[in-house]
Each structure stands twice: as structure tokens, then as C-alpha cells.
Amino acid sequence: MRTLIKHAVINGRCQDILIQDGQIQKIARGIETAADEEINAQGATAIPGLIDVHVHFREPGLTYKETIETGSHAAAHGGFTTVMTMPNVKPVVDTVDKVAAQVALNQENSLVKIAQYGALSADLVGQGAADLKAMARAGAMAFSNDGHGVQDAQTMLEAMRAAKAADRVISAHLEDDSLIQGGVINAGPTADRLGLPGMTGLSESTQLARDLVMAKETGVRYHVAHISTKESVAQVRLAKQMGLNVTAEVSPHHLFLDDGMIESDNPMFKMNPPLRSKEDRLTLIAGLLDGTIDMIATDHAPHSQEEKAGSMHDCSFGIVGLETAFPLVYTHFVKSGLVDLETALKWLVQKPKEVFGLENAGELLVGDQADIALLDLIHPYQIDPERFESKGKNTPFTGQEVYGKVLKTFVDGNLVYQAKKE
Template identity: 50%
Template structure:
């Protein structure tokens, strides 16, 4: 089947120009300004006039909850939400039941991903058995099964020796080791950032050193082993400084930042509201500015949503009892475009690269750029018309977002995955 995207402003070779894109089956056949002759030969024409056409976005950090927690999210609903957000490839985390820590468990989750996924789903394997133990998984076996990286996301690895041995195994199979950095011994029951706001709300705080102390340990181990070490959801200025220093010493480290840590601080928490409970927590304005600086100077490599859906009951009431995490797949691009591009902090080109090309390169994933011969993973956005984030519009089962009701630009109009339309908010010819 042939499709033609015409009249769009296409992000090509790090710049924007009006181009047409011809798609044949699952591949981009041609990109150019003289494709009108193909109109009589195509099955579907998509008019993208006044719209931005980009590579499909790539999110290396999502939680799809299946198997084990389907009441929160399923592979189908989670990947539909990704498509609605303009994402065509995601990395699915392993905090599931059963955990993908054996060949059998991993194969079953991979089968489900392939059956129900609406986008390309790359599956993480756990680092340790059960994801919280000290016993390492079989790295070689899980790589052969299709694991693209290893992580215990949701839990920090508490023992330095376990982390060291895991890094050595990751080096052997030449895959990234992805770390949720959190020293449990320093948590003391915290539910939000330690500071004035936590004190005023009467809530126990989470110190920044919970993150940075374990990161410092891991960076020294990464230097020793030579592993590609990737840090999830960096949130503190100390962590940014440590990663910047590590990169200057040639340590093979990359990291991601989540949209909510770039856009919100603990000062935005005006009441004890479970929808503001996330891990790591929202930090101070000083930390937020350090994250932006790290993004601009290349210390922080990419943006990842940490899409973490929960049921309404799990987020209702006090942060003392609510689950950690917020949804993000459907709101990430428009929020970042509205708050960071329209305000001049980032250029649109920078935002697209941070959400597509860089994660593809760091994790050796397909996609991230538009070019003839590549798989037709494409997103089309409207950056001119204002919209409101409405809870009723969420495709995800999770409605747990502090951004509901916000005004945004950058709505996804169309998402194509391997040339197939997986999300369409507009009429096509």
C-alpha cells in the first residue's frame, strides 16, 4: 500500500522544510518536493499543510503493567497512549508479575508485546531475579531472547557488589545497564522532596542524597567495568554535576530526564495530593534549573516520560498512602513544546532530537530520523492551535496526572508505525 504525506513541514537533517513523504508498505520510499506525480499511484493522501512532520518519538521508559497489574494498564492501552503522544517506539520496564527474569517469563512478555502492541515495544529484562534480589539473571540468555537492556527500575540495587557483577555481565553481552538510583537506607519513609513545602504539609521528605550517593557509587563502578551505564529520571543538581564530571573523565554514562522534573517543582504542590507523588519526587527550582542546564549542555542525553499509570484508588487521598508515579505518554510532547519551545528554552529541533534521534542512538534502536529506505515511523503535530488536556481524552487507563486541565500546543494529529496509521485525530483524504 502506498501513502503520500504532502505539504508538511518536515524535520529532515536537523532542519525544517516543506517536503512530501512517499510511503510504500512499511518503508519510506522517497522524500522530496516533486512527488506530486505520485498522486495517481497512491492509495491514501495525507495533507499535512500547516503541520509538523517528525520522526516517530522514542520513549525508553514506560510501564505497561501487563502481566500482573492489568487493572492499571495493559500493553494495548499503554501502547495506544504512546501512539496518541506521537511515540512509535518505547522501552517497557520489567516491574511486572512475573518479572522478565528468565527465558520463559521474558518470552511470554515478548509474545504479548508483539500481539497487542500498537507501537514498537522493546522489552527490558531485569538485572536480578525477582527484580529486588541479589541473584543475577542470565544476561546472555535474555539477550538472545530479545532484551535490549537490563534494569531493575522501581528499585535501586542496594549492594555495590551486585551492581559491580551486573555491570561485568552487561559488558559481556554489550547492552546498557539502566539504573533506578535510590539508596533505600536513606529514604526514612519519605513521600515528597525534603524541604519547606514538605514541612508545611506535614509530610516526610526524600533527600536528594538518596539519589546522588548511589549514583556516585555506580559511576565509579562504571569506570572500573567500562559498561554503558544509563541513569533513569535524573532529578537533582548533584546528580547532574556527577554525570557531567563522569563524562569529562570518559566514563560511558548516559541519562534521561522526565518532563515533570523539567516543568514542575515541589512548590507546585499546594496540598497533599496523590497525583503529585512520583519517584524521584519533584525537587526545588534550583534543581529544575540544573536539569535544564544539563539538557542544554548535553550532560542529560534524552527525555523519557516514565509513564506510570495507576488506578484511581491508588492515587486518591494523601501522598502518605498513594502509589508513586504519573502518566506521561499522551502529554509529554505538547507540554514540553508549550513550556520549553514556545518560551525559548529549547528549539523545536532540539526537542525532537532529544525525543527521537538521541534515544535511538544511545540504545541502538531503529528510527529517530526520517530517510528513504527507513521504516515509516512518523508523527505529525499541530503546533499552532491551543488545546486543553482533558481527562476524558486519555487513552491510557491511568488518569493520574497533575497536568490535567492545562492549556497546550503541539497536539498529535497522526502517528504512523511501520507505515500503518495507529493514531488519527483528523480526517484524511
Template identity: 45%
Template sequence: MKTVIQNVKFKEVMVNVLIENGVIKGMNQDEYLEADHVIDGKGQHLFPGFVDLHVHFREPGGEAKETISTGSMAAARGGFTTVCAMPNTRPVPDHEDNLKYVNDLIEKNANVRVLPYASITKRQLGHDLVDFQSLKQLDAVAFTDDGVGVQSAGKMYEAMQEAAKLNMPVVAHCEDNTLIYNGVMHDGDKSNEMNLKAIPSVSESVHIARDVLLAEATGCHYHVCHVSTKESVRVIRDAKKAGIKISAEVTPHHLLLSENDIPEDDARYKMNPPLRSEADRQALIEGLIEGTIDCIATDHAPHTNDEKSQGFLKSPFGIVGLETAFPLLYTHFVENNLITLQQLIDWLTIKPAKLFNLSYGTLQIGSPADLVLIDFNQEENIDVNSFYSKGHNTPFDGWKVKGVPTLTMVNGKVVWEKEEAHV
């Protein structure tokens, strides 16, 4: 099967792309006359498919919020071709049978490449470690108890020892439960104004500080999820200077919003970690640009409309992000000359892929034909009613954006193509 994508711009040069059996075979200005399928790129920009190290697809156990099918279609629409699915499902992929079950669901229902995490501890309870070796053999991409930080330093130390033996990353949601105080938003001006229980910044940074020393002691690759505070950035920066094997991600919503943007008791703005201060937001941007933070991940976390209609006190934490990430970041950072387009692409492709030794995130001869076409000319409003995700929980509904994906391909197969209207 030969496919040709004609008339696309790659690294500012117009090219035609020849794809055969899911692999890129040619990428230059030549005309490829023999093809089973021809796609007219209409002068749009061609990029590697995006890689997201942090998504929640809820299945099995939370299908009312999202499924592997709907979540992976949301990924495809957003230009993501490889995503790593968190293990806070029911059952948890904490032993061979459960991970096999998840793998079977992915094989049957995924529209893009979905790589499953295994948990660090059984049932994510923080007590008994999983069998790291057997779960690696079943293609777990890494180990994490995401959603709950491992509270015991001893247990995290033992987990890092096991992961280091296998050259596998330990990935952490960093939060010291003794410092949460049942909070629902950041401990700052907005929580005081709204008289709501608050989560102090130190709940995150103190946990990272503990874990980086454990990573140093064990030689484990330690990856920090959704960094949100200036103190966390400082700890990670210092750890990298000390030669500790640490990496970190930041989300689009923490780059774009602070507590000052919360207009009222609207749970679309409730996520964990919470939206922090403006000083924190600026520190995250600086940390990303300087390389302290390695990549961008969405932390796509869908919930039902009913769940998210109960205000800050009763609604669950979480925001969806797969379908909005690139246009939002392009519009607000690249268009405003705060970063370059190539920086943004790198943070969404090659950099996350390299962190986990994934052979994706690049476009070159011989690489899998995972790609996205993007139209930088058209402007549109984000509309949650057009989402493929079951989750509509985002504060970005109605925001005007540019840089909208129009076609996504995985292994040479078109898995999503923009229509004039999708409802």
C-alpha cells in the same frame, strides 16, 4: 502497498512523502501519482516518531492500571512510535519463559513498537543475577531493576561485568534505600510545611556516584533513569568528563514542576523521584541543554484513580506522561524561547535511539516509516477524560498547550489519528 503523505512541512520545507512496504522511499517536492492511499498533511509539521526509553505498561500482572494495548495507544496519541517497557510486571521478565511470555503479549496487543527490558536480578529482589546472555537473545533491549535500585555494590559490579561482555546497557533507578526514611516527598520546604516524611536528595546522588565508578571499572554503558537533583547532574557531568560510559534521562514533570508547585496533599504530585527544589529543576534544564543529560523520557507510570485518591501517605508513586509530554514541553520551553524546536525533537528521537543503538528516531530514505504529524496552530486543554491510558494520574489536567500530535504512523501504518473528540 504505497502510501503518500502530501503537503507536510519537514525541516521548514514543504514535501510529499512516499512510503512503500513500511519504508520511506521518497521525501521531496515531487508529486507521487501512483499510490494506494493518500494522506493530506494539511501543511502540518512532520517529525520522526518519538522514542521513550522508560514506560510502565503494567501487563502482565497490573492490568487494572494499564495494559500493553492501552499504554501503546497512549503512546501513539502522544507521537511515540518506539517505547521501552520496564520489567516491574508479574511475572518479572527475569528468565526465558517469562520474557517469551511478555514478547507474545507485545506481539498480540501492541499498537506501537514496544521493546521489553529484562531485569538485572531475579524477581527484582537484588540478590541473584539473571542469565544475561539468554535474555539478550530474546531481544531484551537492556537490563534494569527499575523501581528498586540494586542495593549491593558487589551485585551491581557483577551485573555490569556481564552486561559489558554483551555490549548491553545497565539502566538504573538510583536510590539508596538506607537514605529514604519512608519518605513520600522531597526533603525541602514543602515537606516541612505539610509535616510529611521526606526523601533527601543525597539518596539519589550517592547511588549514582557509586555506580559511575563501577561502570568505569567494568567498561559498562550505564544509563541513569529520571535524574532529579542538582548533585546528580554534577556527578554525571564529572563522570562524562572522566570518559566514563554514562548516559542519563530526565522527565517532563521534573523539568516543568518543583516542590513549590504542590498545592496541597494531592497525590497526583507524588512521584519517585519526587518533585525537587526549584534549584534542582533549573539544574536539570541546564544539564539537558549542555548535554550532561542526554534525552527526555516520560517514566509513564499509570495507577487507578482509587489508588491515587489516598493522599501522599498512602497513594503509590507515579505519573502518566505519554499523551502530554510533547505539547507540554513545546508550549513551556520552545514557545518561551528557552530551547529550540530541533533540540526538543532530538531529545525525543535520535538521541534516545542512539543511546541504545536503536535504528529508529530518524526520517530519511530507507528508514522505517515511523512518523508523527503535529499541528502547531491549534491550542487545547489537557483533559484526562480523553486519555487512552487507563491512568489519569497527572497534575497537568486542564493545562493549556499547543503542538498537539494529529497522526502517528509505525512502519507505514497509521496507528492513531486525531478525531475532533475522543472520550
């Protein structure tokens, strides 16, 4: 199968892309060759398919929130061609057999490439590390107890040693349960004004301090999921200066929202970790710019309408992010002039691929797999959850005007998403 994409903009120049059997064969201006399919990009910007190392697709067990199929459609709509799915489904992906079954289920139902996490311990909360080395052989690309902080230090130490032996990354959800105290929003003036229980940032930073000491001892590849506080950024920066093999991700919502923007008891602003202070948010941006934070990941967390209704007291934690991530990053960071598109793609493609060893993800280079997104960077549009492919419509960004609409997405040269004509 030969596909020719004509008149795409790559690095500011009009180029054509020739795809042969799922791989990029040539990128040049004015390619003239026979092709089974020719697509006129009409000046759309071509970028490598994005990579999200932190998503929740909810299948099996929680398919009323999302399925692998709907989640992969949401990914393609957002320009993502590779995602990494967390193990907190039902049953939890915590054994060799469950890893193998989940990998097969992913392959059967997904439009995009999925790399699967395995759990660090049984049912995410059990003491003692799971058999990480065997799960790695069965297809687990990394390990996490996302949704739960590892409360027992010995369990985390065992998991680090096992992950090191298996040459896999540990992605740590940092949360000391003894410091949460029923918090549903960041502790501070906004929580006090709204009469909501606050969640201190110490629940994150104290557990990070513990883990970094053990990461130094074991040499594990240690990754901080959804970093949210200025104290955590400072710790990661120091750990890198000390030569630890430590990386970190930040979510778009922690970059572009803070608790000072929460005007009312609105469930769409409830996520874990919570939106922190403006000072924390600006520190996260600075950490991303100076390389302390390596990448952007969405923590895509779909819920039903009923679960995100009422008060923050009772509703579920989490928001969707796959279909808003790129336009938010492009609008706030690239179009504003803070960084160039190449830098944004480093956070959304190159670093995720490098840190997690995702060798089958393309980077829009000759010889790579043809994972490509075509974008309209010129015309603004408003974020509308009713147009999401995800089952989840839970986002605080409804109505925001953004740039960077995804027009087409290709995985291994196959068209998996095409924007509807308006």
C-alpha cells in the same frame, strides 16, 4: 502498499512523503505518483515518531492499571512510535523464558514498537545478577531493576560485567533504601509545611556515586533513569568528562514542576523520585541544554483512580506521561524560544535511538521505517485526562494550555492513531 502524505511541513518547508512497504521512499515537494492511499496533511508538521525509553505497561499481572494495548494506544496518541517497557510486571521479567514470553506478548498486543527490558536480579530485589547474557539473546534490549535501587554493590557489579559482555545498557533506578525513611515528597520546606515525611536527594546521589566507580571499572554502558538532583547532574557531568560511557534521562515532570509548586497534599504530585527544589529543576534544564543529560523519558506510570486518591502518605508513586510529554516539551522549550524543534527531537528521538541501539526506529529520512507523527503546532488546547487513551488519568498537568497536538501517528507506514474531529 504505497502511501503518499501530501502537504506536510518538514523543517519549515511544505513537503510530500512517499511510503512504500513501510519505508520512506522519497521526501520532496510536489510528488506526483500512483498510491494506494493519499493523505492530505493540510500543513501539519511532520516529525519522526518519538521514542520513550522508560514506560510501564503493567501487563501481565497489573492490567487494571494499564495493558500493552491501552499503553500502546497512549503512546500513539502522544506521537511515540517506539517505547521501552520496564520489567516490573507480575511475574517480573527476570529469566530467559519470561523475556521470550513478554516479547511475544508485546508483539501480539501493541500498536507501536516495543523494546523490552529484563531485570538485573531475581524479582528486582534478589542478590546476585540474573543471567543477562542469555536474556539478551532472548530479546532483552536493556536491563533495569526500575522501581528498586540495587542495594547490594556486588549484585550491581556482577550485573555490570554481564551487561558489558552482552553489549547491553544498564538503566539504573537510584535509591538507597536506608536513606528513604518513609519519604513521600522531597525533603524540605514544602514537606515541612504539609506535614509529610521527606525523601532526601542523598538517596539518589550516593548510590550514583557508587555506581559510577563501578561503571569506570567495568566499562559498561550505564544509563541514569529519571535523574532528579543537582548533585546527580554534577556527577554525570564529571563522569562524562572522565570518559565514562554514561548517559542520563530526565522526565518532563522534573523539568517543568518542582516541590515549590505543590500547594496541598495532592496525590497527583507524588512520584519517585519526587519533585525536587526549584534549584534542582533549573539545574536539570541546564544539564539537558549542555548535553550532560542526553534525553527526555516519561516514566509513564499509570495507576487506578483509587490508588491515586487520598493523601500522599498512602497513595501510589507515579504519573502518566506519554500523552503529555511532547506538548509540554514543545510549549515550554520550543514555543518559548529556548530551543528549536530539531533540538527537542534530538532529546526525544535521536539520542534514545543511538544510546539504546534501536535500529528499527525511523528518523524521517529516506530509507528509514516510516515512523511519523503529524502535529498541529498552531492551535492551543488544554490537557484533559478524560481524553487520554491510557487507563491511567493520574497527571498533575490537568488543565494546562499547551501546543503540539498529535493529529496522526504512523508506525511502519500504518496509521495507528488519528485525532477525533471536534
